[in-house]
Amino acid sequence: MQAIRKSVFLLITLSLLVSCNGTSTAMKDDGTTQTRKKVVGGGCDGCELMFVGMPKNIDHIDTSAGWNEKGQKLAISGAIYKADGKTPAPNVILYYWQTDNSGVYSPVDGMAVEARSHGHIRGWIKTNPQGRYSIYTIRPAPYRDRSSPAHIHISLKEPTINNEYYIDDFQFDDDQLLTNAIRQQADNRGGSGILKTVKRGNLELGTRNIILGLNIPGYPR
Ligand SMILES: [Fe+2]
Structure with missing residues (x-):
């Protein structure tokens, strides 16, 4: 149950940290953050x-x-x-x-x-x-x-x-x-x-x- 709560918390945290410059910030288990490029449009082959x-x-x-x-x-x-x-x-x-x-x-x-x-x-x-x-x-x-x-x-x-x-x-x-x-x-x-x-x-x-x-x-x- 605790793991589920932690996952929900992480999901909420992630969504709050999505920024408007095309990046998102993920919080890792150790409390540090990691910035990732967000793919606008969901990807495209070609x-x-x-x-x-x-x-x-x-x-x-x-x-x-x-x-x-x-x-x-x-x-x-x-x-x-x-x-x-x-x-x-x-x-x-x-x-x-x-x-x-x-x-x-x-x-x-x-x-x-x-x-x-x-x-x-x-x-x-x-x-x-x-x-x-x-x-x-x-x-x-x-x-x-x-x-x-x-x-x-x-x-x-x-x-x-x-x-x-x-x-x-x-x-x-x-x-x-x-x-x-x-x-x-x-x-x-x-x-x-x-x-x-x-x-x-x-x-x-x-x-x-x-x-x-x-x-x-x-x-x-
Ligand atoms: Fe075509």
């Missing part, structure tokens, strides 16, 4: 590849390698806001990676070996002082086995958070593979990623505003 080949200088507008390839030209733009949903969040790096027009993450010669699994259509933006960003790319095709709706993955790196984390993929409201069941299962990390696009000539336009921390586990408040 998000760390955002640092492979990442340019030193990143603009708030990016044009992917896919832009000049076969496929429906797509422009996605919007703003990233802080957790209050209204203050623009500048200097947030958004990394995206996607399949090509045939549904494959297709690497090309010369790519870093570690990043080949993300294919060659990948890129970065860093939000401007107004929190805004734009991406010019092509609409990805779904996987060849049609097991998932078409999507563009996203990993975010905020200036004041230790680790990168993922938010909901960009998806497409008119995608027949985007069933009601899949929509209902969405985590809406950063807000919904489903784009309701419109056509302007040969260009498809989509807008997404992102709220940092929304539905992100472990996000500092």
Whole structure:
């Protein structure tokens, strides 16, 4: 019983000691403390590849390698806001990676070996002082086995958070593979990623505003 009480006490102590700078402080049995990095967003397989080949200088507008390839030209733009949903969040790096027009993450010669699994259509933006960003790319095709709706993955790196984390993929409201069941299962990390696009000539336009921390586990408040 004493051991259980001690564990409960330790759990309460740990939760009280969680700080808002992305670290937590654990108290050990001998009374000393240990500071650990806290993983915001619960971890992400592949998000760390955002640092492979990442340019030193990143603009708030990016044009992917896919832009000049076969496929429906797509422009996605919007703003990233802080957790209050209204203050623009500048200097947030958004990394995206996607399949090509045939549904494959297709690497090309010369790519870093570690990043080949993300294919060659990948890129970065860093939000401007107004929190805004734009991406010019092509609409990805779904996987060849049609097991998932078409999507563009996203990993975010905020200036004041230790680790990168993922938010909901960009998806497409008119995608027949985007069933009601899949929509209902969405985590809406950063807000919904489903784009309701419109056509302007040969260009498809989509807008997404992102709220940092929304539905992100472990996000500092
Ligand atoms: Fe994927």
